[in-house]
Amino acid sequence: MSIEIRGIGKRFGNFVALDDIQLDIPTGELVALLGPSGCGKTTLLRIIAGMETADSGQVLFSGAEATHLHARERKVGFVFQHYALFRHMSVFENVAFGLRVKPRKERPPEAEIRRRVMDLLKLVQLDWLAERYPSQLSGGQRQRIALARALAVEPEVLLLDEPFGALDTKVRKELRRWLRRLHDEMHISSVFVTHDQEEALEVADRVVVMNRGKIEQIGTPDEVYSNPATPFVYQFLGNVNVFHSRVHGAWAEIGRAGAEGGAVPEGSPAHGDAMAFVRPHDIDIERSPVAGGLESSVQDVHAIGPVVRVELAHGSELIEVELTRERATELALAKGQQVWLRPRQVKVFAAPTQPLEEGGSGI
Amino acid sequence: MQRRVLPGFGLSLGYTLVYLSLLILLPLSGLAFKASSLSFDQFWDIATGERALASYRVTFGASLAAAAINGVFGLVVAWMLVRYPFPGKRFVDALVDLPFALPTAVAGITLATLYAGNGWIGRHLEAFGWKVAYTPYGIVVALTFIGLPFVVRTLQPVIEDIEPEIEEAAASLGASRLQTFVRVLLPAIFPALLTGVTLAFSRAVGEYGSVIFIAGNMPLISEITPLLIISKLEQYDVVGATALAIVMLVLSFILLLAVNTLQWWAANRHKATSGEAR
Numbered sequence: 001m002s003i004e005i006r007g008i009g010k011r012f013g014n015f016v017a018l019d020d021i022q023l024d025i026p027t028g029e030l031v032a033l034l035g036p037s038g039c040g041k042t043t044l045l046r047i048i049a050g051m052e053t054a055d056s057g058q059v060l061f062s063g064a065e066a067t068h069l070h071a072r073e074r075k076v077g078f079v080f081q082h083y084a085l086f087r088h089m090s091v092f093e094n095v096a097f098g099l100r101v102k103p104r105k106e107r108p109p110e111a112e113i114r115r116r117v118m119d120l121l122k123l124v125q126l127d128w129l130a131e132r133y134p135s136q137l138s139g140g141q142r143q144r145i146a147l148a149r150a151l152a153v154e155p156e157v158l159l160l161d162e163p164f165g166a167l168d169t170k171v172r173k174e175l176r177r178w179l180r181r182l183h184d185e186m187h188i189s190s191v192f193v194t195h196d197q198e199e200a201l202e203v204a205d206r207v208v209v210m211n212r213g214k215i216e217q218i219g220t221p222d223e224v225y226s227n228p229a230t231p232f233v234y235q236f237l238g239n240v241n242v243f244h245s246r247v248h249g250a251w252a253e254i255g256r257a258g259a260e261g262g263a264v265p266e267g268s269p270a271h272g273d274a275m276a277f278v279r280p281h282d283i284d285i286e287r288s289p290v291a292g293g294l295e296s297s298v299q300d301v302h303a304i305g306p307v308v309r310v311e312l313a314h315g316s317e318l319i320e321v322e323l324t325r326e327r328a329t330e331l332a333l334a335k336g337q338q339v340w341l342r343p344r345q346v347k348v349f350a351a352p353t354q355p356l357e358e359g360g361s362g363i
Numbered sequence: 364m365q366r367r368v369l370p371g372f373g374l375s376l377g378y379t380l381v382y383l384s385l386l387i388l389l390p391l392s393g394l395a396f397k398a399s400s401l402s403f404d405q406f407w408d409i410a411t412g413e414r415a416l417a418s419y420r421v422t423f424g425a426s427l428a429a430a431a432i433n434g435v436f437g438l439v440v441a442w443m444l445v446r447y448p449f450p451g452k453r454f455v456d457a458l459v460d461l462p463f464a465l466p467t468a469v470a471g472i473t474l475a476t477l478y479a480g481n482g483w484i485g486r487h488l489e490a491f492g493w494k495v496a497y498t499p500y501g502i503v504v505a506l507t508f509i510g511l512p513f514v515v516r517t518l519q520p521v522i523e524d525i526e527p528e529i530e531e532a533a534a535s536l537g538a539s540r541l542q543t544f545v546r547v548l549l550p551a552i553f554p555a556l557l558t559g560v561t562l563a564f565s566r567a568v569g570e571y572g573s574v575i576f577i578a579g580n581m582p583l584i585s586e587i588t589p590l591l592i593i594s595k596l597e598q599y600d601v602v603g604a605t606a607l608a609i610v611m612l613v614l615s616f617i618l619l620l621a622v623n624t625l626q627w628w629a630a631n632r633h634k635a636t637s638g639e640a641r
Contacts (some may be wrong), residue, residue: 048538049531049535050535051531051534051535071531071534071535071536072534072535072536072537072538072539074535077535078531078532078535080528080531080532082526082528084526084529084532085532086529086532086533086547087551089550097533097536097538097546098536098537098538100535101533101537101538101539101542101546111507126531128397146532149532150407150535150536153536153537154624181529299398340403
């Protein structure tokens with residue numbers, strides 16, 4: 001089932017949670033709604049599920065009007081961040097719930113319910129826990145049961161609200177790979193909400209980046225990461241250094257020394273203030289002066305797992321650089337040392353009219 | 364013996380036992396001691412006298428009815444107070460406690476005035492031929508009044524504990540409102556509901572002040588056991604009064620024990636196979 005969202009708007013008092021959202025989710029796709037907390041992603045998900053009503057706009061399921069359908073008529077499976085399992089029911093009864101509440105003439109016979117529930121429990125690899133109660137399960141197990149429960153009614157759309165948000169890092173990574181595999185097997189249109197960019201980039205077919213009730217960019221994980229449409233997307237997906245920049249024709253210069261910058265995107269003003277974005281791993285450090293390099297001094301060097309993070313000071317600005325371990329060993333950087341840095345890849349945006357949100361390490 | 368993490372086990376156990384003995388066990392054994400001056404036949408005669416039997420029926424019957432009414436409507440009030448914002452919510456919330464604070468005699472007189480044949484409410488009920496004041500119905504009204512806060516106050520924290528997400532989950536799985544209530548919400552609040560109803564019931568069994576003003580106190584019809592005990596005392600029949608008191612004590616204890624067992628079962632049945640979790 002495809003989902004179309006047409007001009008959805010929602011306010012809570014004076015706060016605009018969603019502002020004229022347009023979004024198409026084709027059948028069988030796994031879409032991530034990604035954004036900082038308060039960006040409206042969960043509200044949008046709840047409107048799709050029918051748990052919240054939109055102030056304006058329409059929701060269409062397979063082209064049919066669904067804006068005013070009740071949650072129970074939408075054939076939507078919903079998975080909550082905090083599982084929302086029924087505490088007084090065994091795992092088996094939790095999964096069977098959706099089948100047992102069906103109207104008498106649609107309800108499958110007891111043997112059929114048993115078979116379907118056990119199949120689902122096998123699918124989530126927890127059939128050995130059928131007689132346990134939710135309080136006896138770990139967080140990861142509970143979330144898999146919640147997923148099995150949602151799938152029991154054979155929904156045409158699966159909606160997941162920060163499904164791995166309450167789990168620890170290792171379980172989270174396991175579960176998201178598992179979700180991806182499950183989706184590939186079942187081909188059910190799925191939308192999940194997350195504030196974790198890594199999760200969105202790893203799992204989703206398409207990522208919808210949201211900020212302040214608006215969609216900033218829609219694209220494949222690769223598109224949104226390597227070709228961010230707005231400064232917000234650039235900052236939200238990974239760390240970034242922001243340089244104040246001036247545009248001169250087709251080139252922008254960054255830094256005080258008028259060092260070499262990057263190509264200016266089309267449609268930007270020919271002259272004026274701009275911002276240049278450089279990822280920490282897109283900067284080279286040299287020990288001797290290089291043409292177009294920015295002179296700076298080493299403030300700190302941290303080895304963090306496979307990468308070495310170097311903090312540099314250029315004038316009053318702090319710049320973060322990530323090097324491989326080999327490169328760091330080669331350079332043998334020490335605190336206070338003078339170095340020259342050269343950005344390999346720069347993205348220039350016209351200076352924003354409003355301040356950027358948190359996320360990334362802007363300077 | 365294993366060392367405990369929490370200190371003071373011995374001290375608090377000793378304190379609890381002494382306190383309960385002084386406050387509950389000692390007076391009750393005094394009662395039993397007093398009654399033991401009767402032979403069993405004498406005791407049985409008093410305990411199963413016609414008036415006594417009728418009064419047990421009225422007392423326990425009306426208390427059960429009142430507790431059941433409170434179970435239903437107290438649940439509605441508690442649900443309302445927790446789940447829905449409405450103007451004057453704090454005021455209504457405070458109102459619930461009023462039966463706790465009001466002297467029971469005041470409550471009895473007020474209710475009797477309202478439900479009497481010429482009272483604001485009684486007038487209209489009597490038009491349908493339904494007499495409330497000075498009948499057993501009046502007793503139920505008074506007992507319902509004093510029992511309400513027990514049910515509401517026991518349920519409120521438990522209802523607050525139920526995440527609204529649980530209801531949303533049930534709805535997204537296709538459950539109707541009724542199915543959600545019966546299959547999801549009621550099992551979650553049932554142990555607390557039972558506690559509240561039990562408290563309201565126990566309170567009602569012992570209630571005296573508010574009942575005597577509205578009951579009419581007709582022997583065999585609307586006379587409650589506590590009143591019978593008082594009237595025996597007024598005739599200096601202390602031993603007879605203690606015999607009735609013992610009967611009430613035993614009946615109440617059996618009922619409470621039964622309800623507590625039921626409640627323990629309801630609260631623990633979904634933790635049955637605990638241990639080696641996760």
